[in-house]
Each structure stands twice: as structure tokens, then as C-alpha cells.
Amino acid sequence: MNIASPRPQKRALISLTPLIDVVFILLIFFMLATQFLEWTALPLNVPAQSTAPATDVPTLEVRLDSAGTVFVAETQIPKTMLAAELMARVSATPELQIVVRPDPAATLQGLVSIIDAVRLAEPAAMRLVRE
């Protein structure tokens, strides 16, 4: 018999093209669907039901008006100075509680900036109150 021997050189190659197609589709899916947003959390104190603040705790009021102007204890403070001002006051009175009183019409971004400054100062407590 004269059976042709199998060609030894050529390995049985799976065609790569369908694999590449699938990989491209997966790549495009992941490129479109993934998000690279970095989230950060701002823990908020839920105010107690009966808001009867303890009178012996020193508090400092930070007020935000509808135009975005910041007042610390009724004195206007530039936003860039707020963190330094709060830090100085907290280091003077470590048990200081900071009360943030935003105007109802103020935007959330302004409030978040103030909360950032308050968190940098690390007071004993921070709470939000309605104007």
C-alpha cells in the first residue's frame, strides 16, 4: 500500500481570526462600559429627632448664603481661607462642634466645599442644620 504519510511540519493550527473578533468585541464592550470615576464618601450626621443641643458644648456656626458666600460666626470669610480659619479655631478649642447652616437655595457643590474644609479641621463633631 502506498499511504501518504501525514505532513509532519504543518501543525494543526486553529484559525486565529474568530478569536480575534471575539476579543475585539470584548475589548470594545469593556472600553465603553467601564467607568474610571473616583468616588469619595462624605459621612453625614443625621440630626437627632429632638434637636436640643447640649448647652455646655462650644459650637461654631458656619453659614453659607445663597450666593455662595461663607460666614464663620457671622464674619464673612473667603472660601480659600475657610479651612485655615476652622483649623485655627479647632486647635484653640478641641471640643468645638461645628454647625453648618446652608441657605436653602445654595447649591450642593458649595456645601460640599464647606464640608471638606470642616473635615480638614477635624472638629469634635459636625452637623447640618436648616436655616
Next chain:
Amino acid sequence: MNLPPASARPSDENHMIPLINIVFLLLIFFMVAGVIEAQGVFQLEPPESEISHQVEVRELLLQLDAEGNTALENDVITLDALAAALPNTLSDVHIHIKADANASTADLLAVMDALRDAGVTQVTLLALLGHDL
């Protein structure tokens, strides 16, 4: 000269291999580095914060858009109906609020009041990490 004819097929596939390698690397990068997250109910532009703080695994997501509409998870809901929609065992449920940067603080405080009345004690506001500093 008597050059052998260029063998077309094998060299073609050999040229493809670096390309496939790159595509695989890109695929693995996007799979590992990115986060796939469900689209929210509202189109939100969250506020930016400059302090990095680890976001714990969320248990309930409350969304608040710029007009003051609220949604619990995927259902648009009014604040009055919120208490009824929340689960009964609220003692240590951690609620995350995802709000629009242009929402008014009155809306946020109203949401927090409603959550307090429902018995929620732990509320976290979500913000995007900005790099303005």
C-alpha cells in the same frame, strides 16, 4: 536570482500575533482597572470633593437630582413614600446619597429629615474626587 516564493499564509498570522498581544493587554487592563456600574435613574453630575475617603460597600442608594426628584435604588419615589419603601431592619443600614451638584441644600436636608424620620442613622453623601488642590 532564484528566491523561494513568499509563503503568504504563515507570515500573515505571524504578523498578527503582536497585535493580538496588545489587544489582549488592553482587554485585561479595562477589565481589571475599570468599574462597570449600572446607569442611574437620573442624569447626575455629582459634586466634587477634595478629601479622599473610602466608600464602603453600599447597602442602599438614594439618588437626588437637580430638580429635587428622589429615587431609591431604581425606583423614582417621593419623600413621603420613602419611609414605607425602606426595609424594616434599619438599625444599621447604611444609605448612600448620590446627588447632583446643582441640587439645592434644602432638598438634601429634606431627604435627610425623611431618612431620620424613617429611623436611618448612617448617611453618606457621595462625591467625585477632584484634584483641584
